[in-house]
Amino acid sequence: MGLEGHLITIEVDVADGIPSFTLLGLPDAALSESRDRVKSAIINSNLEWPHRKVTVALSPAYLPKSGSSFDLAIAMAILFSTGTITVDSHPPTIFIGELGLDGEVRPVRGVLPALLAARARGIERAFIPHVNAAESHLVENLDVIPISSLAQVYGFYTHGLLPDPLVREELTCESAEILDMEDLAGQEGARKALEVAAIGGHHLLLMGPPGTGKTMLAQRFPSILPALTQEESLEVTAIHSVAGKMFLPGSSIPRPFIAPHHSTTAPAMVGGGAHVIRPGACSLAHHGVLFIDEAPEMSPGVLDALRQPLESGEVTITRSIGTISYPANFLLVLAANPCPCGNFAGKGRGCTCSALQVRRYLQKISGPLMDRIDIRIFVDPPSRVEMLQTTMGEKSAIVRARVETARARSAKRFYGLGWQLNSQIPAKALRKDFRAEKPAMNLLHDELERGLLSARGVHKVLRVAWSLCDLRAGSIPTQEDVHEALSLRSSLRAGL
């Protein structure tokens, strides 16, 4: 259920009677078919199948169970109950895996959360599909035995044979190609905005005509974010494991970059599903970047569905089988054209949209959502000079180093206060302990009085100003920082 694992106990009764095989405990279609898989797997592993009345019960019985991951456990329960395998004593053990008809043990989704739940409930040994072995590296204090066939488990119990020792494969991510900021020509303003967003964890809107590099910028955003901590990578791997992505093990999990298409539905965005509630795009982007290209083209309902996760850092989904929560703490990057035809900006050549169309286009990103975006910048087409530059842009590693230093500064400042990033400073704290310099505050209050900024807007500008201050290693945001923060927020208006 979600990221929370439940321990399922499997009981087997073998009685005299016409040979049959009954499976109890609210199985879904995939699990019902488990009967035939288990039977074939046992017979084809040259083990004894009881030609009697076999009843298998998965308890707790009220919990709907689905999927193929119980196959191995059912098979083992049958082998134990018929006495094919006998053990005097063994530590509490779980078995996870789908069985092939030939007895092969195949990978399943959600192994990592299952192992974590098992360990929390005092399980000491786990048999898991060898393909999933990578995920198990993150679990400590558990004797994990990766196996590739039912016969190997039999060998383990009857002859004490351990399957081939686990080779610690350091797989790389499916999208192993890491994009680097140096590929970008020019775009100094946008680079700076990304850097500030990375420091403070600010959400970002990139606007600009087609072909200016909005997508390129966004794709390179994860490369300037600090590496995931151990705890974060555990969470990320757990989510991706539930989603069925065979995710990489070990130390170097990159930050996820999830870019759903603008035709995405709400369940795909926040998560959903009938039998198993799967994490949606915004949970897959947990601790990473959720990039929505052509944001105004997305249906407004789907965009607004992001408001809850943006606010609370998690999504709660209710379906007939229950209510679950997935973490969804992501950095939102929206990209948009300034108008339906895309050319209403900059040199503004040949925009064919009416004034009304232009106005309506950006209104599709609703006010409340826009309000949560601290940095909004206009991405200009690279100029002639920038395109002619033969020197590469700054490397991501250099930017990331600056981001890490700046984040360390803010983390130290917020030590013991319950938040880490500038974007998370509560409004109350902003008014009291985290004000800017006096002249800077005056500037903001002037803007407020002139009606150019709302009260909430003032807080947003202040948070960005703190990030800018961290970037230049200052101790308190100055008037300059606030000016710059203001321009990062309203350069859209200037651009249009």
Add this chain to the structure above:
Amino acid sequence: MADFLSSQGNRVLERNWRVREGEIDLVALSPTGVIRFVEVKTRSSQKFGHPLEAIDSQKAMRLQRLALAWLSTHQRLGAEYQIDCAAVLTSSNGAFEIDYRSAIL
């Protein structure tokens, strides 16, 4: 098969009792006075599955009806009865193995 039943203390009452609907392989009286209707399935190999797997729900129902038919023709309706199945696995050298399961239908 009949010898096997006798050796267990049963008295064989009838063999291959046949009516239009079908056939009862064996009818025997157990030491405790229960009438046993026995369906015997013989196979020379398990290549096509266990012999008893050939008994499906239709077959089980027919056995039930046949049992009642036998009881009524012999004016024994109301007597305690059970339906047993026996799987006989024969091998080419004449040896055989009996897997007897009582009161399973």
